[in-house]
Structure formats: structure tokens, C-alpha cells
Amino acid sequence: MFFNQEVTMERVFNFSAGPSTLPVEVLEKASKDMMNFNGSGMSVMEMSHRSSEYGAIQADAKASLRSLLSLDENHDVLFLQGGGSLQFTMIPLNLLSEEDSASYVISGSWAKKAYQEAEKLRKVNVMSSSEEDGFSYFPEISADKMKPTDKYIYTCVNNTIYGTRLAPEKLASVDATLVCDMSSNILTESYDFNKPGLIFAGAQKNLGASGVTVVVLNKELLATKEGELPTMLDYRTHIEKDSMFNTPPCYNIYICGLVLDWVKRMGGVSAMEARNKEKAKLLYDTIDNSALFKNNIPEGDRSLTNIVFVTGSKDLDAEFVKGAKEKGIVNIKGHRSVGGMRASLYNAMELEGVKRLVDYMKEFERNNG
Numbered sequence: 001m002f003f004n005q006e007v008t009m010e011r012v013f014n015f016s017a018g019p020s021t022l023p024v025e026v027l028e029k030a031s032k033d034m035m036n037f038n039g040s041g042m043s044v045m046e047m048s049h050r051s052s053e054y055g056a057i058q059a060d061a062k063a064s065l066r067s068l069l070s071l072d073e074n075h076d077v078l079f080l081q082g083g084g085s086l087q088f089t090m091i092p093l094n095l096l097s098e099e100d101s102a103s104y105v106i107s108g109s110w111a112k113k114a115y116q117e118a119e120k121l122r123k124v125n126v127m128s129s130s131e132e133d134g135f136s137y138f139p140e141i142s143a144d145k146m147k148p149t150d151k152y153i154y155t156c157v158n159n160t161i162y163g164t165r166l167a168p169e170k171l172a173s174v175d176a177t178l179v180c181d182m183s184s185n186i187l188t189e190s191y192d193f194n195k196p197g198l199i200f201a202g203a204q205k206n207l208g209a210s211g212v213t214v215v216v217l218n219k220e221l222l223a224t225k226e227g228e229l230p231t232m233l234d235y236r237t238h239i240e241k242d243s244m245f246n247t248p249p250c251y252n253i254y255i256c257g258l259v260l261d262w263v264k265r266m267g268g269v270s271a272m273e274a275r276n277k278e279k280a281k282l283l284y285d286t287i288d289n290s291a292l293f294k295n296n297i298p299e300g301d302r303s304l305t306n307i308v309f310v311t312g313s314k315d316l317d318a319e320f321v322k323g324a325k326e327k328g329i330v331n332i333k334g335h336r337s338v339g340g341m342r343a344s345l346y347n348a349m350e351l352e353g354v355k356r357l358v359d360y361m362k363e364f365e366r367n368n369g
């Protein structure tokens with residue numbers, strides 16, 4: 001039976017890096033709204049994007065994000081499509097004229113991809129990179145190393161694959177215009193979200209379902225003339241039409257709104273940070289006190305949201321991943337490019353899930369240490 005809730009199996013602890021686990025409250029609300037949203041007689045995905053009902057959903061989601069990030073008047077919020085990856089193209093296209101340049105801090109393969117896309121369009125240079133060391137630390141980021149023609153420093157703040165991140169106080173101390181990929185750590189820690197000139201984040205890690213990307217930008221940074229860029233690739237188009245130039249990903253924005261409401265009810269970003277620090281500490285402490293599991297990332301660079309660890313043996317890693325599944329711990333395998341294990345502890349992951357994981361780690365170590 002299609003709509004029988006009873007058939008739902010017990011939910012697992014899903015440590016996926018993205019798309020990733022969502023708060024149960026959000027899923028329950030979405031499921032309640034599915035057949036008849038707020039007395040409209042239809043679901044949100046059946047509504048005209050020009051209807052007042054849908055308009056309110058999008059406006060509320062935007063207002064929630066503005067308030068959770070404490071954004072000032074200089075920053076606009078956009079809901080775009082094309083994933084985080086399209087921002088690799090839109091950023092240099094919109095923020096650099098042909099004469100301008102930008103410096104890229106290559107903190108992981110997402111930053112590297114962003115650099116490679118930017119290179120096709122504009123003058124860009126590498127400020128620093130930790131690639132030679134397997135991206136095992138966050139490379140140096142400093143305004144002193146900029147070129148005179150540089151308009152911004154680009155970096156990926158949290159490296160989903162490698163488990164490193166630029167700490168809030170380090171980000172705040174960079175004396176330059178920053179462009180930040182925060183796909184895997186927006187709303188998870190108390191950053192000064194007004195500090196960067198532009199932030200973007202695909203929704204599928206901390207904000208909802210894949211299909212919508214949030215962009216927060218200071219429009220004074222736009223370097224192009226009106227009408228110069230392809231319409232859909234021009235931030236101006238989406239700023240002027242309030243992310244409704246064409247049909248927005250309505251349902252995804254609605255889910256995003258539900259997640260943002262949940263974050264507000266939970267106490268906002270500072271409450272998320274406290275919760276995320278507690279979860280991360282439990283896992284890092286378990287790793288650091290273990291003779292079997294290792295994480296060699298310098299303490300100050302350790303991500304709160306993506307925690308990587310290895311046993312040192314590929315066979316044991318595979319066994320660990322396999323045994324985890326039997327305990328209802330899924331998607332714990334590391335990215336295919338690095339192997340080992342990765343636990344993504346985004347906002348929606350409960351402390352309960354991390355407790356289950358560390359109990360299993362201890363048991364595994366007793367049996368295999």
C-alpha cells in the first residue's frame with residue numbers, strides 16, 4: 001500500500017555526505033502536507049510558482065535564512081539551480097571582468113574543480129594548496145599574497161571529502177573579499193556570514209534536498225555590465241526577480257524552509273554549533289583514544305561535519321563498513337578517492353547516532369585490535 005505509514009521500516013543512522021539525513025520532524029511535516037498543503041487542496045509541488053501561497057513559502061524560507069545567518073542589508077539571498085558546481089562558473093563570470101583576476105586556495109578537490117572551471121573563463125591563480133599532502137590540512141590563506149588585480153580569494157571552507165575546515169576565527173581574520181563554498185558547513189558553526197562577499201551552498205548537506213543552491217552575495221561585487229552575460233548565468237537576473245525569473249525548484253525550497261524552521265526551533269546556529277561540537281568531540285575523542293582508528297588532521301583544521309578515519313588496513317576498513325550496516329549505521333564508507341571511513345555529522349544527525357557509532361567502534365576494536 002502506497003500511503004500506509006506502517007510499512008516504513010525502522011530508520012537507520014545515515015552518515016551520508018550528501019544527499020544526507022534530514023530531521024524526522026521535517027519529513028513528517030512534509031508527509032502531512034503532501035496531499036493538501038495548508039488547506040489549498042494540493043501539494044506544494046503542484047502549485048503555480050506565481051501563486052500567493054507559494055510566494056509566501058519562498059519569502060519565508062528566505063527570511064528564515066537571512067535571520068539565521070544574521071545577514072546585513074548588503075547581502076542578497078538567491079535560490080538557484082545547477083548545484084554547487086554551477087557556482088564554480090557563475091562566480092568568476094560575474095565577479096571578474098576580463099582584466100581582473102582572483103586567487104584560489106585549493107583546500108580540497110571541490111576547490112580544485114572551482115579553480116579549473118574559473119581558469120576557462122578568467123585569469124586566476126593558486127594562492128596555496130595542500131594537494132601534495134593529500135589535502136590533509138587547510139592551506140594558508142592570506143590577503144598579503146594577493147595580486148594587485150585580484151578581486152577575491154576563493155576557498156572551500158569545509159572539505160567534505162578530506163574532513164578539514166577553515167575555523168571561524170581564521171576566516172574572520174582574512175583581510176580581503178572572500179568567496180566561500182560552504183556547501184557542507186553552512187549553519188553548522190558560528191561564522192560571520194557577512195564577512196565573505198559571496199557564500200554558496202548546495203542544499204543537500206545541511207539545508208534540505210538536492211536541487212536548490214543557496215547563494216548569499218554582496219551585489220556591489222558584480223563586475224559585468226547589464227545584459228553582457230547569458231541571462232540565466234547572470235546573478236543580476238536572479239537578484240532583480242527575487243529568484244523567480246523562471247520556475248524555481250519550488251518543492252526543494254519548501255523543504256529548505258522546513259529545515260530552516262527546524263533550525264530556528266532548535267535555537268539557531270549557536271545551538272547547532274554546540275550540538276555539533278558535542279557530536280564531533282565524542283567521535284574525535286574515540287578516535288584519539290583508540291589504538292586502531294586514526295585521524296591525522298591538525299586539531300584546529302578538523303571539520304565538525306565530516307569526520308574521516310582509517311584503521312590502516314583496507315580489509316579491516318571494509319569489514320568495519322560492512323559490520324556497521326548490521327547495526328543500522330549506513331553510508332560510513334570514505335569517499336572513493338581516499339578510502340577509509342567518513343562520518344558526516346551534519347545538523348540533522350542526532351547525538352544518538354554518534355553514540356551508536358562510537359559504541360560499535362569500541363566493540364570492533366576489541367574484536368580486531
Ligand SMILES: *Cc1c(COP(=O)(O)O)cnc(C)c1O
Pocket residue numbers: 018082083084085086110156158159160181182183184202205
Ligand atoms: C557536495 C559539494 C559540492 C558539489 O555540489 P553539487 O550540488 O553536487 O554540485 C561542492 N562543494 C562542496 C564542498 C560539496 O560538499
